[in-house]
Amino acid sequence: MKDDYAKFSLKSAFQMAEEYGKNAPLSYNKYLKVPELIRLQETLSEPSSHDELLFIIIHQTYELWFKQILHEIDATLDWIKEGRLFRANHSLRSVISIEKILVAQIHLLESMAPIGFLEFRDKLNPASGFQSMQFRELEFISGAKDEKILNSFKDDEYAYGRLTKRYNSPSLADVFWKFVCGNGLATDTHEDRVNAIIAILSVPEKYAELYNMQDLLIEHDEMIVAWRSNHILMVERMLGMKHGTGGSEGVGYLTTTLAKKFFPELWEARTHLTIS
Ligand code: HEM
Known part of the structure; x- marks a missing residue:
């Protein structure tokens, strides 16, 4: 029936x-x-394992939201280049709203019983979230470019083409710092960038749109780290310390990625900020 x-x-x-x-x-x-x-949504398990549909739908939903985030950040880069900070900030706010959903959404997977996941996990081998082209595009466009990761996509012509383009194009971090330097707030050294942010943080109203922008950029950074952290805990709850289908150590590897930051200078400036 x-x-x-x-x-x-x-x-x-x-x-x-x-x-x-x-x-x-x-x-x-x-x-x-x-x-x-x-x-x-084509399940691979035979007979179809109940939770595989949820697993596929969650991943596909993430990919759709990644597409929308990339669309907003691509536009944001142009708006910053044109000096339209208000419009750029509007889009960054929308990126963060989506990311808040992405951070929370990972918990849906915890409704799967670990044993239910194991029913179809072997079928996924050797596919892995490590190969999410759009997540890597999001990292690259934000400022965390990694040649090793780029090269890991060499056998996937479509993904490699897209990622190479992102790798060779200015990132959000590049464009932001170029704008800050162009406005005489910093030259292009790490120390100068940190000092520029300290100046902006010290008198928020003087640099209103730039203040708002650095606040949105640090939140974008924070949301991605929050996603990584939630993803790691979910993975450990599901798999313990088993290795990943992508061949990594699993939780051990993922924990090393928590240190990735797109805008380290924004974080560092907070350390040195004082009341004058
Ligand atoms: C039961 C569900 C999940 C499990 C058990 C899981 C497990 C893992 C593991 C073990 C890795 C490390 C690479 C490897 O060896 O495979 C990984 C990486 C990754 N996963 Fe998941 N994952 C799950 C769901 C998701 C979802 C829903 C997404 C959303 C897109 C996702 C995105 C990623 C990304 C982007 C990476 C690469 C992270 C990095 O290298 O910085 N995963 N996952």
């Missing part, structure tokens, strides 16, 4: 997807391509 229903709904989904593409007037399903979208 269940199989008949599955066959029926699969057949009608295919037929309907074709119809939507032809003469039907615009509708919710046609505009958003819902029939196509809900056909993109």
